[in-house]
Amino acid sequence: MQNQESERLYERARNVIPGGIPGIRAPENFVRGVYPILLAEGRGGRIQDVDGNEFVDLLLGYGPIILGHGESAVDRAAHERAQQGFCMNLPSPLIIELAERLAALLPSAEQSLFFKTGSDATSAAIRIARAHTGRDLVLRCGYHGWHDWCLEADPGVPRRARQEVWSFAYNDTTQLEDLLKRHAGSVAAIIVTPIGHEFDRQIDEPLPDFLPSVRALADEHDVVLIFDEVRSGFRVHLGGAQALYGVQPDLTALGKAMANGYPVTAVTGRRSVMMSATRTFMSSTYFPSSMEMAAALATLKVLEEESVVDVLANRGGKLRAELAAIIDETALPATLSPYPSMPFLYFDPELASGQAARRDRFYGNLAEAGVFAHPRHHGFLCQRHDDRDLEQVLDAVRRVARHK
Numbered sequence: 399m400q401n402q403e404s405e406r407l408y409e410r411a412r413n414v415i416p417g418g419i420p421g422i423r424a425p426e427n428f429v430r431g432v433y434p435i436l437l438a439e440g441r442g443g444r445i446q447d448v449d450g451n452e453f454v455d456l457l458l459g460y461g462p463i464i465l466g467h468g469e470s471a472v473d474r475a476a477h478e479r480a481q482q483g484f485c486m487n488l489p490s491p492l493i494i495e496l497a498e499r500l501a502a503l504l505p506s507a508e509q510s511l512f513f514k515t516g517s518d519a520t521s522a523a524i525r526i527a528r529a530h531t532g533r534d535l536v537l538r539c540g541y542h543g544w545h546d547w548c549l550e551a552d553p554g555v556p557r558r559a560r561q562e563v564w565s566f567a568y569n570d571t572t573q574l575e576d577l578l579k580r581h582a583g584s585v586a587a588i589i590v591t592p593i594g595h596e597f598d599r600q601i602d603e604p605l606p607d608f609l610p611s612v613r614a615l616a617d618e619h620d621v622v623l624i625f626d627e628v629r630s631g632f633r634v635h636l637g638g639a640q641a642l643y644g645v646q647p648d649l650t651a652l653g654k655a656m657a658n659g660y661p662v663t664a665v666t667g668r669r670s671v672m673m674s675a676t677r678t679f680m681s682s683t684y685f686p687s688s689m690e691m692a693a694a695l696a697t698l699k700v701l702e703e704e705s706v707v708d709v710l711a712n713r714g715g716k717l718r719a720e721l722a723a724i725i726d727e728t729a730l731p732a733t734l735s736p737y738p739s740m741p742f743l744y745f746d747p748e749l750a751s752g753q754a755a756r757r758d759r760f761y762g763n764l765a766e767a768g769v770f771a772h773p774r775h776h777g778f779l780c781q782r783h784d785d786r787d788l789e790q791v792l793d794a795v796r797r798v799a800r801h802k
């Protein structure tokens with residue numbers, strides 16, 4: 399695999415962008431020297447890098463691309479809206495249409511507000527919960543974005559910001575209960591990803607009583623319950639993980655798959671809690687932009703018309719069964735994600751020694767075989783992956799799994 403153009407551009411980037419490629423997309427987060435550093439284009443379920451190497455895309459922009467790259471119905475809707483003017487003084491009626499669509503899809507979505515990023519949405523949900531309860535403390539579980547309140551210990555984040563936020567472990571209701579007791583009367587919100595999908599961990603399903611217990615504890619302590627469905631929304635069920643597991647939060651943060659890559663996110667929830675948003679301030683020049691809302695409405699239409707959640711679950715189920723057989727045959731020390739539309743071959747450090755090196759060889763070889771998957775982050779499937787794409791993935795995994 400040739401990477402000269404990637405490396406050449408990376409050199410240029412380092413001169414004008416701190417670190418060259420910032421954040422989780424930095425080359426060190428993949429397998430340095432093997433993965434491309436910059437991508438040129440995407441079509442359907444495939445991407446091409448700046449050197450002309452082609453890959454089946456199993457990362458899909460970290461989740462937003464649920465239909466496929468360059469999905470014409472979505473791009474057309476966005477383009478038409480852009481040509482009519484999309485960044486204007488007042489919102490367009492599409493904002494009402496989109497809020498109504500969410501109300502029809504998610505059982506808890508009586509009212510909605512729209513934002514640009516997932517971090518906006520989770521931070522806005524926290525702001526609404528604090529305004530609603532008049533309290534400050536937040537109990538959190540999962541990744542909720544890059545804003546001060548939910549970062550661990552990075553330079554640049556004031557210690558004070560973290561003093562208002564306590565973390566609890568996924569599926570650990572005892573820890574949550576202890577925190578609620580210890581801070582009784584001070585907790586505004588519990589925010590949790592209903593599916594456990596931390597970076598560099600295998601995905602966890604909720605234990606049968608986890609989400610109902612979190613709901614019951616929130617009620618008992620009169621705390622706003624927020625589900626962070628930025629990743630699970632529209633992917634595990636059209637109504638989100640809350641519909642899949644039958645537990646209703648008070649507020650939900652949505653993003654990613656809602657608009658097939660266009661930047662629009664939402665906080666949605668019970669009217670009685672959402673109305674507290676009118677007593678605080680959340681605003682951006684770009685929040686009402688209608689181009690992304692047109693893209694969201696077009697995406698939701700395709701999701702419904704093509705039963706995308708079911709298609710991905712079926713296709714992912716077959717892929718998962720084949721991957722399980724390969725793991726058995728080759729004794730590959732990896733585990734599989736329980737969610738078929740979010741595939742992940744995870745090299746668990748507890749399964750074998752030298753796992754990090756083995757994982758990097760495996761994923762590096764996979765990239766050489768034309769499959770772009772993240773070594774430490776679960777993957778995604780999209781509607782436009784076809785049989786040829788998935789056959790290529792299986793052939794590559796079959797070959798690569800045998801290399802020790």
Ligand SMILES: Cc1ncc(COP(=O)(O)O)c(C=O)c1O
Nearest residue numbers: 515516517541542543626628629
């Ligand atoms: C569960 C969850 N919440 C929030 C976020 C933050 O979203 P964004 O990166 O769009 O700010 C992410 C992003 O990966 C996420 O997975």
